[in-house]
Amino acid sequence: MKKILIYDHDRTFCLRLAEWVDKNKFEVRYSDDHKVARKLIANGLFDIIVIYVSCLLCDGMRLATDILDLRPTTPVLCALDKDDNALLIRLIQKGATDYIDKRFINRKNFNLLVSRIVPDKESREELYEYQGTQYRECISKAKMFAPLIAPLTIFGESGVGKSVIARRIFNDSHIFNKVFVSAKCSLMDVASAPEQLVGTGSRKSPGLFEQAFNGTLFFDEIGDMPLAAQAILSHAIEDGVYYPVGLSNPVRFNARIITSSSKD
Structure with missing residues (x-):
């Protein structure tokens, strides 16, 4: 329970x-x-x-x-x-x-x-039935992407439920029992955004990458993420490592990335 x-x-x-x-x-x-x-x-x-x-x-x-x-x-x-x-x-x-x-x-x-x-099987089905036909079709399509480990972007206007789709993909994935970490890019401060991602190398201040290790990391409205943070995220996805602030040795990056955007 x-x-x-x-x-x-x-x-x-x-x-x-x-x-x-x-x-x-x-x-x-x-x-x-x-x-x-x-x-x-x-x-x-x-x-x-x-x-x-x-x-x-x-x-x-x-x-x-x-x-x-x-x-x-x-x-x-x-x-x-x-x-x-x-x-x-x-x-x-x-x-x-x-x-x-x-x-x-x-x-x-x-x-x-x-x-x-905090979804479970029953509540997910209740939510699924509650939504309209078009939304259920979108959910069904999203299921096709759930088993993949590649980064995924969800496009749609503001307020249509992109974060719910991201949760659904996570729930239907093979890592549903791991962590799901969500970050609103529009609220990221330009100066501190990179540190938010990589952390400081101290257990007292883990970054989003560390919090989501072995799980899923969801960035809401990725287009609003400061450019410096986007570069760090791109490097972590491509090379599989990142550098926390204050550390010279790389740290392994292992999280499934899902992003959303209302812009092309």
Whole structure:
């Protein structure tokens, strides 16, 4: 059974999310104590963690940062109760998977989001049936590419579900039990983008390449990736190695690359 951790000082909100989650698929834990939450995460692997990052009482932002450093491959879903684009950009650059707005979230949207982030066979089929005919045809076509190890680019207009297609390809691949790391290229800072990819050679600051080792690395809107980072990515794909900041010896690169783009 998959595990989900909900971190918030608002017990009512925790209980509401816990009630929404399918008890046959998830074991739910929740906490409002930073030390307790860190201990839970250290002692047991969670498939997804929901953190109320706007909470000053339980210092959700600090926990989110700690978790993204401690377990960079674990999906972190950030909960907010106000518009804060600067905070969202910081969290997504750090490695957060997605976010929810506590003011507007409902059962259907929450479960659909969770099923996309932590899919299983049943939830994948539910999502598949939910979509229209054209979308299902696209999914069927994507299955043909799932067994391949070659880099793949998904073209389509913004908002049509390219990230969902990428997840589907990953779920149907032979490495579905490995990690899936997603990065939004439009949020990459020009100066720090190369370091985001290769890391610093320190376990405390792994880059996206290291986080996705043996798994799948998805770049959303690859055309928005800074040129310096594009050059590093191209070199890693072609030569199979990269150089973390501060290290002179090459590090092996081994991740399936999927990208999306709304531009030619």
